[in-house]
Amino acid sequence: MSREFSFDLLKQDDQSQARRGRVHTRQGTIETPVFMPVGTQGTVKAMLPESLKEVQAQIILANTYHLFLRPGHHLVQRLGGLHRFMNWDRPILTDSGGFQVFSLGDLRKISEEGVRFQSHLDGSSHTLTPESSIEVQQALGADIIMAFDECIPYPSSREYVLDSTRRSSRWARRCKQAHRAEDGSALFGIVQGGMHSDLRAASVEDLLEIGFHGYAVGGLSVGEEASLMYDVMDWTLPLLPADKPRYVMGVGTPENLIEGVSRGVDMFDCVMPTRNARNGVLFTTFGKISIKQARYLEDPLPIDPACGCYVCRNYSRAYLRHLYQSGEILASVLNTHHNLHYYLHLMEEVRQAIEAGRFLAFKNDFYRRRQAATPAAAEDAL
Amino acid sequence: MSREFSFDLLKQDDQSQARRGRVHTRQGTIETPVFMPVGTQGTVKAMLPESLKEVQAQIILANTYHLFLRPGHHLVQRLGGLHRFMNWDRPILTDSGGFQVFSLGDLRKISEEGVRFQSHLDGSSHTLTPESSIEVQQALGADIIMAFDECIPYPSSREYVLDSTRRSSRWARRCKQAHRAEDGSALFGIVQGGMHSDLRAASVEDLLEIGFHGYAVGGLSVGEEASLMYDVMDWTLPLLPADKPRYVMGVGTPENLIEGVSRGVDMFDCVMPTRNARNGVLFTTFGKISIKQARYLEDPLPIDPACGCYVCRNYSRAYLRHLYQSGEILASVLNTHHNLHYYLHLMEEVRQAIEAGRFLAFKNDFYRRRQAATPAAAEDAL
Ligand SMILES: [Zn+2]
Numbered sequence: 001m002s003r004e005f006s007f008d009l010l011k012q013d014d015q016s017q018a019r020r021g022r023v024h025t026r027q028g029t030i031e032t033p034v035f036m037p038v039g040t041q042g043t044v045k046a047m048l049p050e051s052l053k054e055v056q057a058q059i060i061l062a063n064t065y066h067l068f069l070r071p072g073h074h075l076v077q078r079l080g081g082l083h084r085f086m087n088w089d090r091p092i093l094t095d096s097g098g099f100q101v102f103s104l105g106d107l108r109k110i111s112e113e114g115v116r117f118q119s120h121l122d123g124s125s126h127t128l129t130p131e132s133s134i135e136v137q138q139a140l141g142a143d144i145i146m147a148f149d150e151c152i153p154y155p156s157s158r159e160y161v162l163d164s165t166r167r168s169s170r171w172a173r174r175c176k177q178a179h180r181a182e183d184g185s186a187l188f189g190i191v192q193g194g195m196h197s198d199l200r201a202a203s204v205e206d207l208l209e210i211g212f213h214g215y216a217v218g219g220l221s222v223g224e225e226a227s228l229m230y231d232v233m234d235w236t237l238p239l240l241p242a243d244k245p246r247y248v249m250g251v252g253t254p255e256n257l258i259e260g261v262s263r264g265v266d267m268f269d270c271v272m273p274t275r276n277a278r279n280g281v282l283f284t285t286f287g288k289i290s291i292k293q294a295r296y297l298e299d300p301l302p303i304d305p306a307c308g309c310y311v312c313r314n315y316s317r318a319y320l321r322h323l324y325q326s327g328e329i330l331a332s333v334l335n336t337h338h339n340l341h342y343y344l345h346l347m348e349e350v351r352q353a354i355e356a357g358r359f360l361a362f363k364n365d366f367y368r369r370r371q372a373a374t375p376a377a378a379e380d381a382l
Numbered sequence: 383m384s385r386e387f388s389f390d391l392l393k394q395d396d397q398s399q400a401r402r403g404r405v406h407t408r409q410g411t412i413e414t415p416v417f418m419p420v421g422t423q424g425t426v427k428a429m430l431p432e433s434l435k436e437v438q439a440q441i442i443l444a445n446t447y448h449l450f451l452r453p454g455h456h457l458v459q460r461l462g463g464l465h466r467f468m469n470w471d472r473p474i475l476t477d478s479g480g481f482q483v484f485s486l487g488d489l490r491k492i493s494e495e496g497v498r499f500q501s502h503l504d505g506s507s508h509t510l511t512p513e514s515s516i517e518v519q520q521a522l523g524a525d526i527i528m529a530f531d532e533c534i535p536y537p538s539s540r541e542y543v544l545d546s547t548r549r550s551s552r553w554a555r556r557c558k559q560a561h562r563a564e565d566g567s568a569l570f571g572i573v574q575g576g577m578h579s580d581l582r583a584a585s586v587e588d589l590l591e592i593g594f595h596g597y598a599v600g601g602l603s604v605g606e607e608a609s610l611m612y613d614v615m616d617w618t619l620p621l622l623p624a625d626k627p628r629y630v631m632g633v634g635t636p637e638n639l640i641e642g643v644s645r646g647v648d649m650f651d652c653v654m655p656t657r658n659a660r661n662g663v664l665f666t667t668f669g670k671i672s673i674k675q676a677r678y679l680e681d682p683l684p685i686d687p688a689c690g691c692y693v694c695r696n697y698s699r700a701y702l703r704h705l706y707q708s709g710e711i712l713a714s715v716l717n718t719h720h721n722l723h724y725y726l727h728l729m730e731e732v733r734q735a736i737e738a739g740r741f742l743a744f745k746n747d748f749y750r751r752r753q754a755a756t757p758a759a760a761e762d763a764l
């Protein structure tokens with residue numbers, strides 16, 4: 001508990017904005033750039049904590065909205081906090097609940113005070129405010145706490161974006177005041193401003209004035225073109241202080257991660273590897289495959305011949321297709337294991353490349369493998 | 383492949399029919415009495431092979447009917463057999479498919495040749511005969527193969543039981559002729575005869591004349607009273623040769639296992655621990671509990687304070703209830719792990735008790751714990 005949150009910038013790439021860093025939290029150290037698997041309801045779906053460690057997960061994300069409603073943050077607190085509850089002793093970042101609450105549409109009402117909403121589980125009424133969001137996150141025992149903000153829908157009018165971003169700044173200040181920093185947890189601010197460079201800059205200015213342990217870029221991966229997402233990163237990231245971690249929320253595909261790293265992002269989270277896994281969509285060095293396809297019916301190869309994960313070492317595509325077609329739980333277990341390994345191993349390779357001063361070469365290689373190497377080519381290479 | 387199937391009777395209890403033995407298969411050795419987890423579709427639901435080993439599973443059962451229909455035994459064979467397909471290198475026993483096929487009701491038609499039936503998956507027509515059942519099981523690569531028989535419904539008329547049992551005997555002879563023993567696999571005959579002691583005796587006589595590597599008692603756990611099940615065991619087991627393994631199929635509760643062992647049974651299988659787990663019903667030394675009950679909402683204790691399994695060492699009832707209520711995959715994973723540990727650890731204790739000549743004391747203790755020790759008492763004892 002006594003360890004202060006801090007960030008070491010270990011190396012700045014000289015051909016891109018990519019950076020190699022280390023985040024120190026009260027619950028342990030995180031090597032960056034890092035991808036954080038999402039554990040919505042106090043479990044990364046289909047993964048044992050030991051399996052998460054096997055794929056080298058350093059930190060996971062938990063959802064405040066879901067845990068607030070069920071089983072409730074007070075219950076989790078009385079049982080010793082989320083780490084103990086879910087048997088995960090590495091760092092946990094919690095989102096603020098804002099993203100889910102704002103997504104409820106007709107079931108929520110926004111005011112300056114906060115958001116009144118109805119539970120998607122039983123229709124019961126609740127309110128989340130900047131203060132209560134921080135309280136919930138601290139009761140859960142999060143090591144990194146996110147400010148309560150609005151993730152602005154896309155597209156929105158400039159006027160709406162301006163009003164919302166200003167309100168999020170006011171809420172960010174209230175979050176900072178509500179946060180009890182003495183427990184050693186860190187508080188991150190979230191840059192909004194929609195797809196407008198001047199509003200992003202204004203948001204950054206507001207947050208820097210308040211001061212946070214780290215800065216997130218929110219409001220991305222909301223349906224915009226990838227090029228626009230990268231534009232927003234290009235406008236925003238250079239404005240953030242180099243000595244604090246930078247987190248782009250809810251992003252994204254493997255390509256998004258590589259592009260984000262190139263632009264100086266340190267932290268990512270996304271449900272993509274876990275959700276896709278449960279739908280039979282698997283990430284490989286040569287692109288995505290859908291394991292349900294008939295072409296894999298009798299295929300003795302592993303998902304990705306270039307992958308060294310537990311699943312690829314032990315199971316054929318034919319078996320994984322059989323499990324998926326049969327609706328077996330093990331399909332989700334094995335597919336999730338592979339996909340998380342893919343994401344986390346990719347970030348491990350990224351870190352090594354930055355350290356070795358060959359990130360751009362790695363990036364080129366990453367794209368070359370995905371474009372040139374069809375599954376057939378990858379198989380021929382064996 | 384060269385190792386011959388054999389059975390060593392290591393110790394015969396002198397106060398009961400309980401016996402401690404060792405089954406040698408081409409795929410490894412099995413300490414008996416043994417419980418075999420059920421892996422219907424080429425996976426013990428929700429369990430990694432490594433987790434099965436962690437709970438000390440020595441052998442698993444796979445279902446011929448399911449694997450015959452999907453993915454098909456030829457496919458499994460071309461991919462190197464079921465062991466390789468599912469990444470399980472310990473022994474596998476396959477049932478004959480008869481149980482499932484006969485359960486199809488209107489979808490099946492019995493003749494002397496075999497059973498014609500429609501797939502529950504897509505309505506397609508298939509036939510299983512004694513010969514084809516053995517062929518399928520050998521293609522799958524089973525180490526222990528079961529004869530194709532009818533599991534007689536209960537209740538049935540004496541006339542039906544007599545006819546069916548005679549037909550099963552004729553089929554058993556055809557199975558013996560069809561079995562290619564040179565691959566080192568073992569073939570077990572199955573005693574039928576319903577709930578009639580003379581028909582059980584006649585069935586045993588037929589099977590002994592044919593000669594098998596081991597003998598199963600089928601047609602139990604079909605809705606009869608437990609006392610009648612034990613009567614059938616009492617009539618049948620003494621007629622079986624002491625130097626061959628004895629397997630009671632589809633049984634059962636922990637009490638059924640203890641009673642079966644007392645009567646000289648060496649092998650058991652049942653979906654009970656795995657299926658119950660997925661429904662939130664957990665086995666403990668003090669009886670069954672349903673984890674969904676509100677009483678466990680904030681309960682910090684493990685499922686069973688007397689259990690040393692991975693789940694009980696790391697998770698609270700409150701967390702397991704939360705996972706179950708949230709419909710999380712991890713609920714099935716953890717509950718199944720605990721229940722299989724319970725069953726397999728119980729059998730380990732049984733084996734130790736027989737070896738030490740204290741099986742009856744163990745049995746008394748088993749019942750005392752379940753009757754006296756309420757959950758509250760078990761908790762107070764901590
Ligand atoms: Zn893999």
Ligand SMILES: [Zn+2]
Nearest residue numbers: 689691694720
């Ligand atoms: Zn346990």
